[in-house]
Amino acid sequence: MSKANYTVEDFVLDPEFRDWIFKNNPEARAYWESFLQKHPEKIKEIELARKILIHLPHEKKQISETVKNDLWEGISQKIEEETVEQSDTKVVNLDSWSAIKQYEQEQLKKSRIAWKRKAVAILILIATAGFFLTKTIQLEETEIVSPIAEMEVHQAPPGVKSTITLEDGSKVFLNSGSKISYAKGFTDSLRLLQLEGEAFFEVAHDKSKPFVVQTGTITTTALGTSFNISSFPEESVSISLMTGVVLVKNGDVEETLMPGEGIIASIQDSGWKKERFDVEQVLSWMNKTLIFKNTPFERASLKLENWFGVDIVFENLVPRDLMVSGKFKDESLENILKGLSYSSRFEYELQGKQVYIHFKP
Amino acid sequence: MNAQLQISEEELTYWTLLKEGEQSGLRFFYEKYVDDLFSFGMGIAKCEHQVKDAIQEVFLDLWKYRSKINSSVLIKAYLYKCLANKLFKLAKVDKKNKSIHSDYMEDWELLVESSESKLINIQIESHLKEKLVKAIESLPDRQKAVINCLFFEDFSYEETSQIMNINLRSTYTLAWKAVGSLKKYLS
The missing domain is CATH 1.10.10.10 (Winged helix-like DNA-binding domain superfamily/Winged helix DNA-binding domain)
Structure with a gap:
């Protein structure tokens, strides 16, 4: 249909017409202005169409936070009930046929689980083998390759987060103030990266080339998995596995992680502990959320400096043992400072990239 | 206009989590879209309880069928479609039974926002x-x-x-x- 025959309805329903009215972008403007010139008889229709568009009321019905939370609780509860039901449904057999069928199914399930176990075991084996392989190759390569290899460096300055897709298709989500570097094109036998700071890795599957992340003396080896590593200066290194299997190694100590498991390595000594982690908290940075849970004030202020790319200056001593807690989703620095200033009793002043904090006596 | 509808890296990450059977993945999409879904649903159904129940069902379905849904599906459009389906079905049943639903206005406020x-x-x-x-x-x-x-x-x-x-x-x-x-x- 030619636009010369447009009715009011057609104008209102034409996305390009709406672009002109609402966005007024240059191409749309040029197009519709020349249209007006050619078809002055359409001015009345266009006027009415515009009137309808700009006065269109949008009724937004809102629900309160409590209702929203209750609703979620309902969903979450039902999911859990169903998982429990699935795992312990008791079957009463009505006749011999159903009894045979039931045992047949159970047998099938068992063999499936066994198969899965075997698969995981094999994966670990491969990962371990891959690791030792890489270790030997690494030694050789550092002598030969490193002087000429071109290094690729990606950096997210404080206040900025970034996403990088590597040559092999793996994805790296870099948190603020973090950096990865690797030899261009990787090497023939492995994908080796150095990380400073925090990143989430989604590793593209490639059994022949283990994916190795180095953070200080700790290496994390994976084949095709997703995991988060946080390794900021003067903070313990923490590695959290979402999917797949990884092998973490520091000197002679090594640990295999399964999904949901994490490692926190202390910086004072070479010890580490393995524990289950809170997915929401670990991945909060990707969701633009800052979470403090009884975090020492000085550590929290380092996080803020990194997150927003600012300098925080203490005008007097930070009270000893001052801890902060709170969850801030996509909040401005000003709002976070305001929130913390009540509980931690301080006054603050924002001057460009400088924040001055003065604790009340 | 479609730029904002493209799947973001963030959504992709949580989508992966959801597929792995992590509730936090589902939670992310719930938090992100529940407000819009509620407003959209109320445009169809009027009765708050119907809309709330339907939203619960939509997310339970998403959980149940997570492994069968293709990753390339636009999650927002998918959620809207499921909700619209459920509510239009309910509306048909309502008409048949000629039952009258009272309008519960307790929990939501009306906000008229014009474009x-x-x-x-x-x-x-x-x-x-x-x-x-x-x-x-x-x-x-x-x-x-x-x-x-x-x-x-x-x-x-x-x-x-x-x-x-x-x-x-x-x-x-x-x-x-x-x-x-x-x-x-x-x-």
């Missing part, structure tokens, strides 16, 4: 807006839903037709009829 809030320097005539509020209220449910999708959720005609489960031609016809009635109220 002009996106604009600067446009003279708004409030009496025209009032007229259009009435005009929209009097539209049949399906017409209202199409208008919501096209004008306020920025879905394309293709996406809207999928959400409404009708073909492209009928989507356009519904929208055309709706705008026709709005026009009558203004002239």
Whole structure:
């Protein structure tokens, strides 16, 4: 249909017409202005169409936070009930046929689980083998390759987060103030990266080339998995596995992680502990959320400096043992400072990239 | 207009988590879309309890069928489609039973936002807006839903037709009829 025959309805329903009215972008403007010139008889229709568009009321019905939370609780509860039901449904057999069928199914399930176990075991084996392989190759390569290899460096300055897709298709989500570097094109036998700071890795599957992340003396080896590593200066290194299997190694100590498991390595000594982690908290940075849970004030202020790319200056001593807690989703620095200033009793002043904090006596 | 509908890296990450069976993945999509879904649902059903139940079912379905849903599916459009399906089905049953649902107004507030809030320097005539509020209220449910999708959720005609489960031609016809009635109220 030619636009010369447009009715009011057609104008209102034409996305390009709406672009002109609402966005007024240059191409749309040029197009519709020349249209007006050619078809002055359409001015009345266009006027009415515009009137309808700009006065269109949008009724937004809102629900309160409590209702929203209750609703979620309902969903979450039902999911859990169903998982429990699935795992312990008791079957009463009505006749011999159903009894045979039931045992047949159970047998099938068992063999499936066994198969899965075997698969995981094999994966670990491969990962371990891959690791030792890489270790030997690494030694050789550092002598030969490193002087000429071109290094690729990606950096997210404080206040900025970034996403990088590597040559092999793996994805790296870099948190603020973090950096990865690797030899261009990787090497023939492995994908080796150095990380400073925090990143989430989604590793593209490639059994022949283990994916190795180095953070200080700790290496994390994976084949095709997703995991988060946080390794900021003067903070313990923490590695959290979402999917797949990884092998973490520091000197002679090594640990295999399964999904949901994490490692926190202390910086004072070479010890580490393995524990289950809170997915929401670990991945909060990707969701633009800052979470403090009884975090020492000085550590929290380092996080803020990194997150927003600012300098925080203490005008007097930070009270000893001052801890902060709170969850801030996509909040401005000003709002976070305001929130913390009540509980931690301080006054603050924002001057460009400088924040001055003065604790009340 | 479609740029904002493209799947973000963040969504992809949580989508992966959801597929792995992590509740936090589901939670992410719930938090992100529950407000819009509720508002959209209330445009169709009026009864808050129906909408809330339907939203619960939509997310339980998403959980149940997570492994069968293709990753390339636009999650927002998918959620809208499921919700619209459930509510239109309910509306049919309601008509059959001729049952009258009372309107519970307890938990939500009405907020009239006009599309002009996106604009600067446009003279708004409030009496025209009032007229259009009435005009929209009097539209049949399906017409209202199409208008919501096209004008306020920025879905394309293709996406809207999928959400409404009708073909492209009928989507356009519904929208055309709706705008026709709005026009009558203004002239």
